[in-house]
Amino acid sequence: MYAKGDSLSEHERDQVIDRTLGVLQREARWGEEGTDPALAYASDRVPEELYWASVRKRVPPNRAIEMLSRVRGSGFVAYGSGQGIVGAAAAISWPARRKTWEVIAYRPRDRWGSDRSVDARSVQAMSLKYRETFLSWDPAERRLLVTPHTPCPILFGVRGRKPGRLLRAAREICSEKVERQVLFETNQGTGDHVYLSRVSEVELGTSPALSGRVASPPRVLRGGHVSFGLSDGSGEMPCIAFEPGKALVRVVRRLAVDDLITVWGSVAWDPPLRSLRLEGMEVLRLAPRLRHLQNPRCSPCGISTHSLGKGKGYRCDRCRRTYPPEAAKAVLVDASDILGVHLPTESARRHLSPLPGAAAFARTILRPSRRPSRASCP
Numbered sequence: 001m002y003a004k005g006d007s008l009s010e011h012e013r014d015q016v017i018d019r020t021l022g023v024l025q026r027e028a029r030w031g032e033e034g035t036d037p038a039l040a041y042a043s044d045r046v047p048e049e050l051y052w053a054s055v056r057k058r059v060p061p062n063r064a065i066e067m068l069s070r071v072r073g074s075g076f077v078a079y080g081s082g083q084g085i086v087g088a089a090a091a092i093s094w095p096a097r098r099k100t101w102e103v104i105a106y107r108p109r110d111r112w113g114s115d116r117s118v119d120a121r122s123v124q125a126m127s128l129k130y131r132e133t134f135l136s137w138d139p140a141e142r143r144l145l146v147t148p149h150t151p152c153p154i155l156f157g158v159r160g161r162k163p164g165r166l167l168r169a170a171r172e173i174c175s176e177k178v179e180r181q182v183l184f185e186t187n188q189g190t191g192d193h194v195y196l197s198r199v200s201e202v203e204l205g206t207s208p209a210l211s212g213r214v215a216s217p218p219r220v221l222r223g224g225h226v227s228f229g230l231s232d233g234s235g236e237m238p239c240i241a242f243e244p245g246k247a248l249v250r251v252v253r254r255l256a257v258d259d260l261i262t263v264w265g266s267v268a269w270d271p272p273l274r275s276l277r278l279e280g281m282e283v284l285r286l287a288p289r290l291r292h293l294q295n296p297r298c299s300p301c302g303i304s305t306h307s308l309g310k311g312k313g314y315r316c317d318r319c320r321r322t323y324p325p326e327a328a329k330a331v332l333v334d335a336s337d338i339l340g341v342h343l344p345t346e347s348a349r350r351h352l353s354p355l356p357g358a359a360a361f362a363r364t365i366l367r368p369s370r371r372p373s374r375a376s377c378p
């Protein structure tokens with residue numbers, strides 16, 4: 001909770017804190033695992049350093065409490081493991097330089113926990129009419145993305161890049177009774193969780209962006225997932241694009257060794273290695289791609305040669321003369337359509353993942369003023 005400056009009297013402030021604490025104590029699902037509710041308040045912003053640390057890495061509660069306690073008019077209440085205080089204090093430190101909005105529609109209390117009734121066709125129509133909304137409907141998978149899957153009081157949420165028409169957009173969704181709607185500023189779709197790193201410095205459980213060259217070609221795994229190796233000079237990182245990310249997987253399959261790319265995603269432990277689970281990729285420069293059309297002809301004999309195997313060249317059956325692989329007639333294949341930023345299909349996207357065309361994300365994360373050193377193109 002953050003009231004800017006002295007916009008509230010001391011009495012009003014105490015009232016707001018008391019009422020909020022009352023709701024928290026009444027509504028928390030005490031006794032359930034992971035119930036770590038917390039309330040933080042302050043009259044000034046907590047330094048944004050806490051936001052960036054907590055959105056990108058795991059921050060211990062003590063560190064958040066220490067930063068919060070240095071701020072004027074601050075205080076907190078934390079239950080359970082105390083981990084909730086990190087998110088609460090980090091929310092007061094959010095600089096909101098990149099932001100989106102979400103209208104959340106709530107259900108009356110007597111409906112909490114029952115099946116939700118939200119008409120998919122009206123969500124689809126709304127997302128086509130209001131192009132500034134995002135992650136409402138996945139056209140490829142024909143899946144509804146506005147409803148949560150937990151027994152929480154939320155009926156649905158409509159996310160948008162601009163707040164102006166969002167309340168109107170939410171009203172066009174046909175559903176069971178909505179008790180109230182609240183418009184929130186959010187960090188969804190900002191890519192704030194991604195930080196620039198080198199392969200040798202990545203940490204498990206975080207979401208780095210890595211730039212380098214494709215070091216091993218894409219390989220299709222069981223289940224349609226695709227893996228390849230990325231090298232940035234400091235090390236090699238196995239990268240995996242999972243099948244549900246369809247649109248991204250299709251592009252990853254077309255990568256070639258020595259393409260220059262930037263990838264981002266979460267670092268997971270896939271024994272015996274760690275790997276980067278791809279959330280997005282920018283293809284920066286392509287290595288030349290050759291497609292062999294014909295085996296070379298033997299010049300003295302005038303007949304076609306036989307291949308000796310991939311990359312081993314050719315031989316004439318009549319005079320036994322050999323020819324190098326480059327002697328084959330080949331054409332350059334144009335793959336320039338895969339240059340640029342690629343994201344997974346909407347239903348496979350994480351909520352913080354940058355939006356398509358998130359220019360601010362590309363400028364600040366993918367192209368910082370100090371570029372990481374890169375292997376050069378051959």
Ligand SMILES: [Zn+2]
Pocket residue numbers: 298299300301302316317318319320321
């Ligand atoms: Zn010959």
